[in-house]
Amino acid sequence: MSEQRIRNYEVKCLLQLLETLINGDEIPKWNKQPEWGSLYKLSDYHGVANMIYYAVIGMEGEKLAPWKPKFEERFHQAVLAEERYSSAVPELLELMEEWKIHTVVLQEYRMRSYYPQQDMRALKCVRLLTEKGKEDKVSEVMAYLDYEKKESRTEGEAWYYKVPGVMAVIRSELPFTNKKMQKYFAIPVKSYEKEKDHRYIHTFIPEEYYIHIIGCAAENYARGSLDIRDMADLWLYYLKVYKDLDWKVINKELEYLKLEEFHMYLIQLAAYWFGGMVFPENDVVFDAMEKYILTKGVQGRKISATLLPLVKEVADFYKKDLRRKRREQILDWAFPHMDYMDTMFPSLHRMRWLLPVCWLLRLGRMGRQQAYLAAAKRIRKICRAWTAFWRPKAEAVRNAIDPKKEYVERKIRNFRRRSFGFAEDVRLELRKQMQKLKRKP
Numbered sequence: 001m002s003e004q005r006i007r008n009y010e011v012k013c014l015l016q017l018l019e020t021l022i023n024g025d026e027i028p029k030w031n032k033q034p035e036w037g038s039l040y041k042l043s044d045y046h047g048v049a050n051m052i053y054y055a056v057i058g059m060e061g062e063k064l065a066p067w068k069p070k071f072e073e074r075f076h077q078a079v080l081a082e083e084r085y086s087s088a089v090p091e092l093l094e095l096m097e098e099w100k101i102h103t104v105v106l107q108e109y110r111m112r113s114y115y116p117q118q119d120m121r122a123l124k125c126v127r128l129l130t131e132k133g134k135e136d137k138v139s140e141v142m143a144y145l146d147y148e149k150k151e152s153r154t155e156g157e158a159w160y161y162k163v164p165g166v167m168a169v170i171r172s173e174l175p176f177t178n179k180k181m182q183k184y185f186a187i188p189v190k191s192y193e194k195e196k197d198h199r200y201i202h203t204f205i206p207e208e209y210y211i212h213i214i215g216c217a218a219e220n221y222a223r224g225s226l227d228i229r230d231m232a233d234l235w236l237y238y239l240k241v242y243k244d245l246d247w248k249v250i251n252k253e254l255e256y257l258k259l260e261e262f263h264m265y266l267i268q269l270a271a272y273w274f275g276g277m278v279f280p281e282n283d284v285v286f287d288a289m290e291k292y293i294l295t296k297g298v299q300g301r302k303i304s305a306t307l308l309p310l311v312k313e314v315a316d317f318y319k320k321d322l323r324r325k326r327r328e329q330i331l332d333w334a335f336p337h338m339d340y341m342d343t344m345f346p347s348l349h350r351m352r353w354l355l356p357v358c359w360l361l362r363l364g365r366m367g368r369q370q371a372y373l374a375a376a377k378r379i380r381k382i383c384r385a386w387t388a389f390w391r392p393k394a395e396a397v398r399n400a401i402d403p404k405k406e407y408v409e410r411k412i413r414n415f416r417r418r419s420f421g422f423a424e425d426v427r428l429e430l431r432k433q434m435q436k437l438k439r440k441p
Helices: 008-021 034-043 049-056 068-098 109-112 134-145 179-185 206-223 228-241 247-257 260-275 280-294 301-307 312-332 338-344 351-437
Strands: 102-107 126-130 148-150 157-164 168-172 201-203
Touching: 008 034, 008 228, 008 260, 034 049, 034 068, 034 179, 034 260, 049 068, 068 102, 068 109, 068 126, 068 134, 068 168, 068 201, 109 126, 109 206, 109 228, 134 157, 134 168, 179 247, 206 228, 206 247, 206 260, 228 280, 247 260, 247 351, 301 351, 338 351
Parallel strands: 102 201, 126 168
Antiparallel strands: 102 126, 148 157, 157 168
C-alpha cells in the first residue's frame, strides 16, 4: 500500500504516532504540524486518544496547546480505569469461581497485557461470557458485589455498574450474525481450557483465541464498528504469538468460516499501519478497507462487501429487523392493549369480551378523522392552487383597468366641477333678476 493512499494528513500523523508507540521508536518530526483538533477528535472517536498522550507529552506548539489537556484527560481516565478494573475483575472472577459459574473473560480486558503499558489500552468495560442457565445466579453474584443492573442497549447483554466507575457486560452466548459463525462459537463455556488454579474460570488456547479475535473483527467490521483500537489489539496480539501459532489449524478453521481472505487483508492493513510494511499490489482493496474503518462503514462499502460477504449479510439483517419493528409498531398502533382501550371505552371494565368490537370502532373513528383531515388538506391544496392560478391574472386585470379607472374618475371630477360652476352661475343670475323685480314700483 502506497503512502498516497492516506490522503488526510491528520490520519497519516495519527497512524505514525501509534506506530512509534507500539514499536518503541522515536517520535516523528514533521515539517508541517497537523491540525491537532482534527487529530484529537479522530483519535478519540477510535478510542486511542489516551495512547496519543504518550507521544505528545513532550511536544510544544501553539496549535497543540489547546488540545494537549484533552489528550491528558483521556490519559488520566485510562489510568484510573486500569486501577479500578485491575482490582474489580479479579474479585469478580474469584466470586464466580466460588459460586461455581463457568466464566470466560473476553477480549478488551485480556488485550491490556499485550500493550507496552497496560493503561495504553483504555477500558470502558469488562466483558464476560458465562454458562447458559445461570443468569439468576450471576445476578446474585453481581448484587453481592454491589453492582447495580442497568438497562442494556444491546440484545443478549446484561449490564452491571459499580461506583466509582466499573462496568461489567455479561453474555451467555457470543453475538454473531452469520449462522455458521454462531454455530462454530456456540460451544459450552465449561469446554474451554481452565485457567491455572481454577475450576470454573476458563481461558482460550492461543489458536482458539486468534480465531475468536478474527471472528469478532469480521463481525465488528460488517457492523461498521471496527476501529483503530481494535486494529492495534489485533496487531499487538499477532506480534506476540504468531511464531508459536499452528497456522495450519488456523487457516483451516478460517477457510471453513470463509474468513481466510479477509484475515489476510486485515493483517496486512495492520502491518501497514503499525509495522511500516507496504503492499502496493493491494492498493485498491486497502484504500477501501481503510476508508471503511476510519469512517465506521460510511465509505468503501462496495469493495468491503465483496471482500467480506458478511457486510451485506449484516445490512440485510438490519433491514429485516427494521421491517419487523415497523410491523410491530403498526400492530401496536392498530390494536392497543386493554389498559389503553379502557380509557376510551369505559364499558370494557364490565365487558372485556367487547375488546375486538372496540378495536373496530376505534379504527372506524380514526378512519373518519383521517378522511376529514385528508379532505381538509385537499381543499386547502385546491385553494392554494386557485390562489396561485388567479393571483397573476388578477394582477394583470388590475394593471389593465387601473389607468382607465383613473381616467374615468378624472372625467367625473371635471364634470362635477363644471356642473357645480354652471349651477352657481344660474343661482347668481336668478338672484339678480329677483333683486331687479324688487326694485320696480
